[in-house]
Structures are given as C-alpha cells and as structure tokens.
Amino acid sequence: MKSVNPTSLPLVAISTLVNHAGGWVLLLILSFSQLQAYTTERVVLVIIDGLRYSEGLGDPEHLQVPRMAALAEQGALVTDFQNDGATYTSRAIPAIWCGAWTDINSFHDPACDGVENNTSELPTVFEYFRKHLDRPASDCVYTLKELCSWKASFDPDYGVDYWPQYHEAGHTDVEVWHETEGIIENLAPHFLMMYLADVDSRGHSGDWDNYLSAITTADSIVGVLWDVLQADTAYAGKTTMMVTNDHGRHDYNFSGHGDNCMGCRQIQFLAVGPDIHVGLQSGVPRTIPDITPTIGELLGFPTEDATGTSMMELIDPTSNIRDVSQTNSPENFKLSRLYPSPFNGELTIEYRLNTGSPGNLNIFNLQGNLVWNKELSASSTGLSKVKWQGINNSWEPLPSGIYIVQLSTSNLTTSTRVLLLK
Ligand SMILES: [Zn+2]
Numbered sequence: 001m002k003s004v005n006p007t008s009l010p011l012v013a014i015s016t017l018v019n020h021a022g023g024w025v026l027l028l029i030l031s032f033s034q035l036q037a038y039t040t041e042r043v044v045l046v047i048i049d050g051l052r053y054s055e056g057l058g059d060p061e062h063l064q065v066p067r068m069a070a071l072a073e074q075g076a077l078v079t080d081f082q083n084d085g086a087t088y089t090s091r092a093i094p095a096i097w098c099g100a101w102t103d104i105n106s107f108h109d110p111a112c113d114g115v116e117n118n119t120s121e122l123p124t125v126f127e128y129f130r131k132h133l134d135r136p137a138s139d140c141v142y143t144l145k146e147l148c149s150w151k152a153s154f155d156p157d158y159g160v161d162y163w164p165q166y167h168e169a170g171h172t173d174v175e176v177w178h179e180t181e182g183i184i185e186n187l188a189p190h191f192l193m194m195y196l197a198d199v200d201s202r203g204h205s206g207d208w209d210n211y212l213s214a215i216t217t218a219d220s221i222v223g224v225l226w227d228v229l230q231a232d233t234a235y236a237g238k239t240t241m242m243v244t245n246d247h248g249r250h251d252y253n254f255s256g257h258g259d260n261c262m263g264c265r266q267i268q269f270l271a272v273g274p275d276i277h278v279g280l281q282s283g284v285p286r287t288i289p290d291i292t293p294t295i296g297e298l299l300g301f302p303t304e305d306a307t308g309t310s311m312m313e314l315i316d317p318t319s320n321i322r323d324v325s326q327t328n329s330p331e332n333f334k335l336s337r338l339y340p341s342p343f344n345g346e347l348t349i350e351y352r353l354n355t356g357s358p359g360n361l362n363i364f365n366l367q368g369n370l371v372w373n374k375e376l377s378a379s380s381t382g383l384s385k386v387k388w389q390g391i392n393n394s395w396e397p398l399p400s401g402i403y404i405v406q407l408s409t410s411n412l413t414t415s416t417r418v419l420l421l422k
C-alpha cells in the first residue's frame, strides 16, 4: 500500500467534490447527445401477492421485512404507491404486466389440457421486451407455482410468438424460489419475473401468525435473491430488481381484500440497482401501471399500449453520466479495467491518466463517503495499475458491498462500480 496521509483527507474530499461538479457539467452534454443506455442490462421483478403495506415496508419497525427494508435503503422506495384499479389478483397482476388496466379474455389453453384460462387483452411487458429487443423466450422467464398461469396477449402485433417462458414449479414460495435460482444459474434471462403467492393464501386462511410467517419467508427470498444476483457475474452491477405487490388487504380484516379501503389500495414498490437513486424515499404518487414503462425505460424498449409512465424520479442521472464518462472519455483518461469482479482479497484497477496533470483515485461507499484514496502523479504514461485490498484509509477491512471507484483530475472525472464480496 502506497502512502496515504490521513491528515490530507479532508482536503482531498473537498477537492473531489469540486472535481465532481466540474466533471459532471462537462459530461452532461455528452450524455444527452451520445448515450441513451443505462447501466442496467437485466431486470428482475418480484410480485408478492396480497401483502398489506402495514405488515410490509409501511411498518416503521420492519419486523417482517428486514431484508426488503435494507434493500430499500440501498435503492429507492415509493412511499405513495397504489393499486388504482381492482384490488384483486386476477386484474392487478395483468395490470402490472401490461402497464395498464386491461380487459381479460378467456381461451382454451392447450398448455393446461385445454381448460379455460385467462389472457390479457393488451400486450405485456414480456411481449414488448421480446419483440423490440429480439430476444428468445429463454431470455424472458416467468416463475410461479403450479397453477397453469394466466397467459400474455393475442394482440396481432405481439402475441404467442413473444410470450415468456413459463416455469411453474412446486406449491410454495420456497419451491418457486428454488426453481428461480436454477433459472438464474442456467438461463440467466435478461428479464425475469417471480410471483410469490403464499402471503395472499395464508392471509385468506385467517391465521395471523401464518400470514406473518409467509411475509417473513417472502422477505428472506427477496434478500437471498439479491445476494445471488450480486454473486453472479451475469447479473452483478448491471441488474435492477423491483419488488412490488398486486393489492393489500382490508384495513378492518386482514383475511380479505377487494374494495377501496386504504389497506387494499396501498402497496409497496422498491427498486434497487445501478441506475436507481440510493436511499431515496420518493413521495411522488405512483400506481401499478407505472411499473412496465419503467422496465421499458431501463432496458430500452417502448411500451406503447401502457397507460402508466416511467418513474424517472427513481433514476439517478449521475449513474448514467458516470458510465458515459467511462465509455466516451478520451484514450488518455479512463478507468480501463477492474478485476476480478466481484473481488474478495485484492482489486486491480487499471487506468490511463495521460493528461499532464496529477489525479486522484477515490473509492466511495454507496452512502457517498470517501473510504480510500490514492494520489496519482502527473508523470504517468500509458496504462497504470493500482491495487486496493478492500480496506479504508485506516487499514481496516470494509464490509461486502458495492463501491464506487473514481478517477479524477482537476477537471475530469470518471467512475465505475465494483462489488466487494467476502
Ligand atoms: Zn386474495
């Protein structure tokens, strides 16, 4: 480890902020003219059926949902998210897929031995994704328990050719999770939706403790899902996960739902990922039809029959600019390569700083605190390397998590994210 003088850190931190501002002003111009894409390449959507907000993230103690509460802090939570249509599953789940409250049709489903099944009138997020991005069904997977799932649309512009791959497995949320975990490992789809049904069915049973334990299980599944994604090179650092539900439960009786009471209407929505604001609690009112357009925004496809709008307030514009700076910066100033990713013992950072001025290599945690810094001399030519052992400036090991690696000079800034995984 090369010299880092702890007494110089406050000054370094201040100059970094100034550099940041200067760099961002410069790079903002690039972003509008040259780049549409986000860092997000994959989206995972989890639906927890019938979770009342007061037992979910609406509980200030988060007794049943500690993992989701922690994820909401790493990402963004919409504090006023409502089911603004029918507060029951057969209408609200298709509204999530379609980005609109859609009519439901029935048809004889050959995949279900010809029994009557439901299909949405409007095209779905699956169909938009597959058609516009030209993806195979194996890249668009919907996991749920064995119930002969409702199907996507027969819209003439979309339809069966663009339906997702349905994986129906087991009878409990845990079994659905095991199926999902295998799909992440074996298919690594760019769009994955997991439907967890147990909270609603346990709620209907009227057994309060059973209902709460189903919520705790769903919360653990969401937490482990995020851990698995962060440990998987196909997903780590480029996946946005969204967690929501279709409806709540009556204020006055947790065993039922379906009317306009606040308990039925208010639901939760959290998003976490590389483009999502960290620690945002957004008070902008949002509703179920806004989910599909937000997925389309992040993955880059239109959702033309959706009535909702993309939740742009959740997207951190600076995360986009960071990537612009990395991909479009001149050859003489860039973070070239960071490896291994994720890393455990030691991260090698390759960079080019051939601008004739000295620079800094700064590492921030997701709270924006500078945790490690190294001054770089002006004389660097060609490709240079720095090694970082995942420690702070006091040589203390840092916890697992995402860190932002920033290369800066007095007027240029570029950064990228790395995952420290112990
Ligand atoms: Zn129900």
Ligand SMILES: [Zn+2]
Binding pocket: 249, 250, 251, 256, 257, 258, 259, 260, 261, 262, 263, 264, 265
């Ligand atoms: Zn109600």
